Amino acid sequence: MDADAVVVGAGPNGLVAANVLADAGWDVVLLEAAAVPGGGVRSADIAAPGFRADLCSAFYPFAACSPILSGLELERHGLVWRHAPAVLAHVLPDGRSVLLHRDPLRTAESVEQFSAGDGERWLVAYAHWRRLADAVIETMFTPFPPVRAAGGLLRRAGSAGLLRLGRLMTLSVTELGQELFRGEGARLLLTGCAMHADVGPDGAGSGAYGWLLAMLGQQFGFPAPEGGAQALTDALARRLRSRGGELVCGARVTRVVVGHGRALGVLTDDGRAWRARRAVLADVDAPSLYRDLVGAAYLPPRLLADLEVxxxxxxTVKVDWALREPVPWAAGGAELAGTVHLGGDLAGLSRSAAALAVEDDPEVPFLLTGQMSRVDPTRSPPGTETYWAYTHLPRRLSGCDRDSAEIAAYAHRIEQLLAGAAPGFADLVIGRSVQGPADLANENANMVGGALGGGTAAIAQQLMLRPVPGLGRSDTVVDRLYLAGASAHPGPGVHGGPGANAALAAIARARPVTGGLYRTVIGTGHRLVYGPHRSG
Structure with a gap:
């Protein structure tokens, strides 16, 4: 079969890439190995019938702020966003909680209870964010280097302000919290948000992630699609088909066909060949694309060496429950939040991350949990709750599945922690499902070893260093082949950035007048970074 573009992988980035290309008038075919599209954005009744659970991601602050997704107008294709009464709660061991609301005054009231003056400090920090938010968001989602977007950020912040912002972004979230606030409440909101990623609270750059996610939660909330995460995927798929794009499931790509240094198409495991007249875009993790689908024969030695590190x-391990009643939190206010963090105070969170850093089991794991029926009552029968929790694991457990003793032990510890924060929790369980790292990888091959983000969020693998030291763009060393997954800038999160950037790069390369110049510039950059190319 022939098409202008073949897109590999129907996760959110692959779906966004295919939609952007279809909007440009391209003939697009999207190939997905699984029986249904979505990757990490899928739903099913896995704990009990009638309890709709999200198989991986559940809340979407990045989707809410993404100019890419808003530009696709998915609401016209059936997508409805829902919000809980409160965005986020952090439950402390002593029974207190701090809450993030979409109303900044209510957030300020909550953090004020931990230290006088922190309420006003929160409002000042949020006002600073709002002055910069549009420019920061544009900079995040613009292909690297974001020249125009960075110019807008400079105009908003001024040169001195931009330097101070840059400094803040290099801080750990522990240091950032200490500089901005006096009490534990506001610092816990930042720190818990930072720990959504795999960088500990004392890691360089973790402050940027914590600040960004907390401020996005304050401005946009942590919304969820009505009916489950699958509704977001379904809206993207319906939109693609309405533009003439073709989505083929059960088609596992085994090889990117390369000739004379150019991507010509792909092969699938059923023996079919799919010719790409203009481009191949791959929503897969970077090592799998380069090593498995392309092959070392077509790659510079320097790139292969960089992939080794x-x-x-x-x-991660994730547990889903079907509950006959909502979670009986001892901490007042936690019942209002869609997202609930627990697992210790600030010192406890640092101890948990430090244990993982030395590949040990945390004494008290940090839990990220979701009360989905609180956000969206359609997720379960009236008066019940669809609930989940996940935590990060030592890397030695990356090959373990739900049947392993290690994962069973972690699931037990998670339930013990919940029982302490919500007495009577165990008595409410109707059904339960556990997914270990290997189970997550089986659901979605991009979740290698149960990793959800397509690569670490550590500062050494961001911007022009993502996925390896290079240009920080979706272009690859193979002409007309583009990396469209979360391994590419701007990285993880359901926002469509890597997919849209790859599609725009393919469109720019295919322009009859400027395409040759575009490839010359990109190719020269790659040769400077990686050395001579191979043609196979």
Missing amino acids: FRYDRP
């Missing part, structure tokens, strides 16, 4: 983010 590519780091995935940490593996």
Whole structure:
């Protein structure tokens, strides 16, 4: 079969890439190995019938702020966003909680209870964010280097302000919290948000992630699609088909066909060949694309060497429950939040991350949990709750599945922690499902070893260093082949950035007048970074 573009992988980035190309008038075919599209954005009744659970991602602050997704107008294709009464709660061991609301005054009231003056400090920090938010968001989602977007950020912040912002972004979230606030409440909101990624609270750059996610939660909330994460995937798929794009599931790509240094198409495991007249875009992790689908014969030795030190983010274990009643939190206010963090105070969170850093089991794991029926009552029968929790694991457990003793032990510890924070929790369980790292990888091959982010969020693998030291763009060393997954800048999160950037790069390369110049510039950059190319 022939098409202008073949897109590999129907995760959110692959779906976005295919939609952007279809909007440009391209003939697009999207190939997905699984029986249904979505990758990490899928739903099913896995704990009990009638309890709709999200198989991986559940809340979407990046989707809410993404100019890419908003530009696709997915609401016209059936997508409905839902919000819980409160965005986020962090439950402390002593029974207190701090809450992030979409109303900044209510957030300020909550953090004020931990230290006088922190309420006003929160409002000042949020006002600073709002002055910069549009420019920061544009900079995040613009292909690297974001020249125009960075110019807008400079105009908003001024040169001195931009330097101070740059300094803040290099801080650990522990240091950032200490500089901005006096009490534990506001610092816990930042730190818990930072720990959504795989960088500990004392790691360089973790402050940027914690600040960004907390401020996005304050401005946009942590919304979820009505009916489950699958509704977001379904809206993207319906939109693609309405533009004439073709989505083929059960088609596992085994090889990117390369000739004379150019991507010509792909082969699938059923023996079919799919010719790409203009481009191949791959929503897969970087090592799998280069090593498995392309092959070493077509790659510079320097790139192959850099891939040897590519780091995935940490593996995870996820537990889903069907509950006959909502979670009976001892901490007042936690019942209002869609997302709930627990697992200690600030010192406890640092101890948990430090244990993982030395590949040990945390005494008290940090839990990220979701009360989905609180956000969206369609997820379960009236009066019940669809609930989940996950935590990061030592890397030694990346190959373990739900049947292993190690994963069973972690699931037990998670439930013990919940029982302490919500007495009577165990008595409410109707059904339960556990996914270990290997189970997550089986659901979605991009979740290598149970890693959710397509590569670590550590500062050494961001911007022009993502996925390896290079240009920080979706272009690859193979002409007309583009990396469209979370291994590419701007990285993990359901926002469509890597997919849209890859599609725009393919469109720019295919322009009859400027395409040759575009490839000359990109090719020269790659040769400077990686050395001579191979043609196979």
